[in-house]
Amino acid sequence: MSSNVVPISFSANHLHSKWAISNSLQNNNNNKISGFNSYFRVNAATLRKCCCLTSNFGQSKLHLENEKKPSDLGSISGDGKIDDTQIITKDLSSLPKPLSSTDLVSPNSDGSKVRVAYKGSPGAYSEAAALKAYPKCETVPCEEFESVFKAVELWLVDKAILQIENSIGGSVHRNYDLFLRHRLHIVGEVKLIVDHCLLGLPGVQKEDLKCILSHPQALVQCKTMLNELDVVKVNTEDTASAAKTVASKGVQDTGAIASSRAAEIYGLHVLSNKIQDDSDNVTRFLILAREPVIPGTDRPHKTSIVFTLEEGPGVLFKALAVFALRDINLSKIESRPQRNRPLRIVDDSNKGSSKYFDYFFYIDFEASMAEPRAQYALGHLQEFSHFLRILGCYPVDTNL
Numbered sequence: 001m002s003s004n005v006v007p008i009s010f011s012a013n014h015l016h017s018k019w020a021i022s023n024s025l026q027n028n029n030n031n032k033i034s035g036f037n038s039y040f041r042v043n044a045a046t047l048r049k050c051c052c053l054t055s056n057f058g059q060s061k062l063h064l065e066n067e068k069k070p071s072d073l074g075s076i077s078g079d080g081k082i083d084d085t086q087i088i089t090k091d092l093s094s095l096p097k098p099l100s101s102t103d104l105v106s107p108n109s110d111g112s113k114v115r116v117a118y119k120g121s122p123g124a125y126s127e128a129a130a131l132k133a134y135p136k137c138e139t140v141p142c143e144e145f146e147s148v149f150k151a152v153e154l155w156l157v158d159k160a161i162l163q164i165e166n167s168i169g170g171s172v173h174r175n176y177d178l179f180l181r182h183r184l185h186i187v188g189e190v191k192l193i194v195d196h197c198l199l200g201l202p203g204v205q206k207e208d209l210k211c212i213l214s215h216p217q218a219l220v221q222c223k224t225m226l227n228e229l230d231v232v233k234v235n236t237e238d239t240a241s242a243a244k245t246v247a248s249k250g251v252q253d254t255g256a257i258a259s260s261r262a263a264e265i266y267g268l269h270v271l272s273n274k275i276q277d278d279s280d281n282v283t284r285f286l287i288l289a290r291e292p293v294i295p296g297t298d299r300p301h302k303t304s305i306v307f308t309l310e311e312g313p314g315v316l317f318k319a320l321a322v323f324a325l326r327d328i329n330l331s332k333i334e335s336r337p338q339r340n341r342p343l344r345i346v347d348d349s350n351k352g353s354s355k356y357f358d359y360f361f362y363i364d365f366e367a368s369m370a371e372p373r374a375q376y377a378l379g380h381l382q383e384f385s386h387f388l389r390i391l392g393c394y395p396v397d398t399n400l
């Protein structure tokens with residue numbers, strides 16, 4: 001058997017490269033290919049079906065193994081010369097497919113290879129938010145917010161999606177706290193219109209319901225309708241699991257508040273739709289990743305930060321002024337207690353000592369970290385903050 005190996009130069013993009021191979025491939029003698037004196041061009045996609053390529057500094061060893069028929073390679077046209085080519089014969093079909101340049105294209109370009117963790121069950125709004133961001137992604141349900149963070153940290157998924165605030169119910173405080181216990185970066189946001197439906201088993205009327213299950217945020221968002229119905233409200237982990245419970249238990253007098261998508265998934269009927277108090281009910285989600293995105297200025301960006309402040313009169317006013325001075329709009333401000341240092345004791349010689357709560361301040365401002373005004377503002381803020389962390393700089397979701 002022949003045992004020559006030829007180094008073949010190739011360009012970075014395999015798919016569009018033309019490959020040099022021996023015209024002996026056109027021999028019907030599968031395992032005995034020798035005596036090369038010319039080479040041929042072959043489409044790399046075709047070649048990949050039967051070749052194993054290993055690359056090293058822009059050169060590749062081409063192993064053509066146990067070709068059934070050289071004609072499998074498709075059309076081959078020839079020009080030029082090549083010496084000392086070597087063919088190794090072996091069955092390749094069971095070997096792993098080598099990575100090609102298409103495999104190495106950013107997995108996020110169409111979302112098709114992205115795995116996104118979310119809290120909840122299939123049919124939850126958080127899953128819908130993941131699909132809005134990456135329409136072809138694989139969604140990975142998690143039982144807890146903590147697991148959503150960990151799934152990314154442990155490389156089980158590429159991204160996480162996390163609800164952060166709702167236009168009726170306000171902030172999801174737990175998730176603000178979790179940012180500081182993990183080192184993930186905010187790489188995007190998703191604003192999702194949340195139209196709640198009242199779901200029940202087929203044949204059930206709204207008036208038959210005595211009990212309604214849903215996620216606490218959804219129950220808050222539908223308070224008016226719930227008060228009118230005079231029903232018992234029961235919290236569930238997420239809206240989709242409420243729908244799932246109603247469907248699996250088969251109890252006629254129990255309904256769920258969830259999406260129409262959840263109704264389809266679990267085979268329930270929509271008894272009423274758009275039952276939320278405000279018709280414009282929007283939940284904002286954040287997309288988290290292990291690595292930050294490079295801040296751009298090509299489209300509107302937002303930056304999220306968290307910081308603590310030194311004590312002193314007017315220090316919060318000064319902190320906010322660093323943005324106002326540079327015409328930077330703030331789109332969100334939130335404060336959370338510092339759990340490891342909940343109280344600050346301040347001694348005032350005239351009034352004795354007092355105890356204050358100590359806070360983390362979270363701000364979203366409408367500027368990109370690629371803009372000098374944002375960099376100067378944060379430099380200025382650092383003058384009176386003990387601790388400052390940029391949680392992420394990401395494009396604003398303008399698609400609502």
Ligand SMILES: O=C(O)C(=O)C[C@]1(C(=O)O)C=C[C@@H](O)C=C1
Pocket residue numbers: 119120123124125126127163166172194215217218237238239240283
């Ligand atoms: O329960 C769900 O389906 C969720 O995705 C959770 C959640 C939330 O936490 O706010 C998401 C969007 C709606 O605001 C209601 C519930």
